[in-house]
Each structure stands twice: as C-alpha cells, then as structure tokens.
Amino acid sequence: MPPAQPSPIFRRRRLGAELRRLREAAGLTGDQVIERVGWASASKLSRLENGRSRPDLRDVLDLLDVYQVTGAQRDELTAITGEAGDMRGWLRSYPVMTQHQRAYAELEAGCADIREYSPVIVPGLLQTPGYARVRIVSSRPLMTDPQAPERATTEDPETEVAARLARQSLLTREVEPPRYTAVLEEATLAGRAGPPDVLRGQLAQLRKLAVLPNVTIQVLPRETTIANWYLPHTAFSIYRFADPQDPETLAIEGLSTNLVLTDRDELRRYTILFEWLQTAALSPEETLSWLADAGRIRPPGGPAQPVSPTRPAPPVAAPVAGGRGPVMPPSQRTPRTGRLTEP
Known part of the structure; x- marks a missing residue:
C-alpha cells in the first residue's frame, strides 16, 4: 500500500x-x-x-x-x-516498483490533492492492466537508441504494469487517500487508444473509480470550446501535499521525461487552466452517463460513439468565455454554453 x-x-x-x-x-x-x-x-x-x-x-x-x-x-x-x-x-511499502514508475510514485506519495489533465492518454492512476500494457508496449520502440543499445529499457513490460497498479492503490487506501480530480479528453477513450475489449474494460474501470468519494472524473468532449478558444498544449498534473510546508508541485508531461516545477507563477497559470478545463468538461454526473453510453454503443469494427446525457438544456448565456460543445451528431445537438470560472 x-x-x-x-x-x-x-x-x-x-x-x-x-x-x-x-x-x-x-x-x-x-x-x-x-x-x-x-x-x-x-x-x-x-x-x-x-x-x-x-x-x-x-x-x-x-x-x-x-x-x-x-x-x-x-x-x-x-x-x-x-x-x-x-x-x-x-x-518496501510497494509490492513492486520500477525506476520509471518510482518517479511518479515519488510525486504522488504524501499528496492531499492531485489534479490531472490528459489530452490523449488515460492517466496512470486510472488505467486498467490491459490499457497500461498497450501504452507501455507501444512506446517501447521509442525508448531504444540504436546508437546506444545499452541504454534501452530492459524492464519487463509485465513488471512495469504491476508497478503501475501498485501506485493505483493510493486512491483506495484506508488511511488518508488523496482527493483526485481528472479531466480527460474524449480522445483518451477513442478507437485509436486500444483494441475494443481494452477500451471497454477501461470505460468500466473509470465508472468504478468515478463513484469513489475522493475521486472526480470529468470527460471533455472533442468539440467543446475551452474558455476563449484556448487550446491546452500538453498533459499536466498538480500535486498538493498534506504537509503545507512541502511546496505544491507541477509536472508537465513529455514523451520520455516530465518537467517538474515548484515555481509559483507557473503553478498559478496551470491552476487557472485546470479551472477552465473543469468548467468546459461534462459534470461528474454527466460523465458517468457518458461513460456508460460509450461502453454500450460500439458499431461493428468501429470505436465507441458516446452520446451526451439527456437533460434539459440550460438558458443560453452570452459567449464571453466560450461554451461546451456538443457530443451528439449535428442533427441532434442541443446548444450549450458555459462560463469561465474567475481565477
């Protein structure tokens, strides 16, 4: 644990x-x-x-x-x-750990609050073994340098998967589990993310985790407008620790390494950006409906086609901060707008 x-x-x-x-x-x-x-x-x-x-x-x-x-x-x-x-x-607190997964575990341990935005990959703390295996194996060729084969990743993929799962028990531990909030782009669960059976399992896992009292998951539909047409550049995570003397930390995700910062100005910017993303995304309740629909609707040979949850449309607000775009086909869309949270 x-x-x-x-x-x-x-x-x-x-x-x-x-x-x-x-x-x-x-x-x-x-x-x-x-x-x-x-x-x-x-x-x-x-x-x-x-x-x-x-x-x-x-x-x-x-x-x-x-x-x-x-x-x-x-x-x-x-x-x-x-x-x-x-x-x-x-x-020794972890049943299994690898050098790569340890870097993430070091950030997550002792956290009171974790906030993550992911544009294309379900975050590691939410992945199923099947989804994690696809991610690890598919990226393995990129970690090999033909000019320096001795530096190639030698860790067994199954050991990496097990280490990632060891990190995940953070969310369900009995003693002081952190508050965890994730905003996931719809693309993280699209057809290119993995085989149909892997995606169905991942959707079921997200539904299971989303009902935990300390976990909030929000899906960001692909046509949603964020703030004033803002486009996030990359995945990032914000870590706040239980000890207030430990500095809040920002990790910006790269292909093979993360940029880890404690600069207050950078943290302020990314905190505001996360508020924008949460405002634009489906609510936690709508996300549960979205995940359930995405798991059921899958045409032969194609990816899931999620539909937006049924609910009365809110009054149309002035498009000062953009709006949440539709998820249904154009002929079935109900106009929706959203407002930017004040930073």
Whole structure:
C-alpha cells in the first residue's frame, strides 16, 4: 500500500531548502559553514542544500548547531532527516516498483490533492492492466537508441504494469487517500487508444473509480470550446501535499521525461487552466452517463460513439468565455454554453 507520507526524495528537497534558508538567515557563506563544521569537501553542503544526497543525521545536527536551531524546529528537521534517508523502507511499502514508475510514485506519495489533465492518454492512476500494457508496449520502440543499445529499457513490460497498479492503490487506501480530480479528453477513450475489449474494460474501470468519494472524473468532449478558444498544449498534473510546508508541485508531461516545477507563477497559470478545463468538461454526473453510453454503443469494427446525457438544456448565456460543445451528431445537438470560472 503506497505510504501516506512524502517520498524520501521530496523530504531531501524540503530539508535542503530549510538548511539553505537557515544558513542565509545566519548570514553565513557556504565556505564559512564548511570551515566551522570541519568538512573536507565543500560540495557536501551544496549536495545537502540541493537535496541531491542522502542526509546523515550527524551532519545535519552539526549544521543545526552552527545555525543555533533548538526546540520544536530542531525536532522537526531531525524527523525530516530520518524520513529523507529511508529510501529502502519507503520502497518496501510497494509490492513492486520500477525506476520509471518510482518517479511518479515519488510525486504522488504524501499528496492531499492531485489534479490531472490528459489530452490523449488515460492517466496512470486510472488505467486498467490491459490499457497500461498497450501504452507501455507501444512506446517501447521509442525508448531504444540504436546508437546506444545499452541504454534501452530492459524492464519487463509485465513488471512495469504491476508497478503501475501498485501506485493505483493510493486512491483506495484506508488511511488518508488523496482527493483526485481528472479531466480527460474524449480522445483518451477513442478507437485509436486500444483494441475494443481494452477500451471497454477501461470505460468500466473509470465508472468504478468515478463513484469513489475522493475521486472526480470529468470527460471533455472533442468539440467543446475551452474558455476563449484556448487550446491546452500538453498533459499536466498538480500535486498538493498534506504537509503545507512541502511546496505544491507541477509536472508537465513529455514523451520520455516530465518537467517538474515548484515555481509559483507557473503553478498559478496551470491552476487557472485546470479551472477552465473543469468548467468546459461534462459534470461528474454527466460523465458517468457518458461513460456508460460509450461502453454500450460500439458499431461493428468501429470505436465507441458516446452520446451526451439527456437533460434539459440550460438558458443560453452570452459567449464571453466560450461554451461546451456538443457530443451528439449535428442533427441532434442541443446548444450549450458555459462560463469561465474567475481565477
């Protein structure tokens, strides 16, 4: 079962930021600190402050002595040091883990709130084994460099699938499961996403997860207008941690790597964008109907053809912020509009 506390990697970053702040508050340079504690290597402090090395408790206590840190603050940093160094204990919380899946697990652990937008792929925390297997196997050729075959991915696909499933128990754990919200483009469940049986299983999985009290799933129909005709550039995730001192984190998805940021301006922009996406998407209740219809309506040899849920059309609002486009064929569409949430 995934742990409820942040990963040791995040704890190292938190500890490093605190140590740097304390040094600067004391008016000391790195060289002055190194001289006072008697360390032989000047890079040792840099690695600690940047969260790049496993902290030794004795080293951290020496630094706290130099910075004259006592009482509750000293106790807190001592506890963080222990958590930052226990990578093996943290990994034992997972029945199976791989290097690739660990990068995501480190972001997800200790979260109070996770928000994800995905334009083409169902997020890993929601995938069925079949859907995950298709995603992993189909991308494997892109991870192989003909000029450097020794760097090719060697992890067995089934092990990657199992590691991804190990991450997913985060959503159903009994102790403090995070609030999870996902906005999925309709394309994530279109015919190109996988064989019909895989897609039917994925639709059923989304319906099952969407009724959990801590999970919200919203589908964004393909013809929906977002805000003032805005087009999102890529998938992204926003992570807020249970400990308010751990910085909110943004991950922007790439082909083989994610860009992980804690910059406040970037977080503000993506938070507003997520509000736009939620406003444009079907409501959670409409999404459940959409998923049920998509699982039932499948012409021979073709992808699912979801229909919008039946409900009275709302009054037409002024198109200041765009509207939610229809999902049904043009001859059956009921005009709908939506308003942009104030940031």
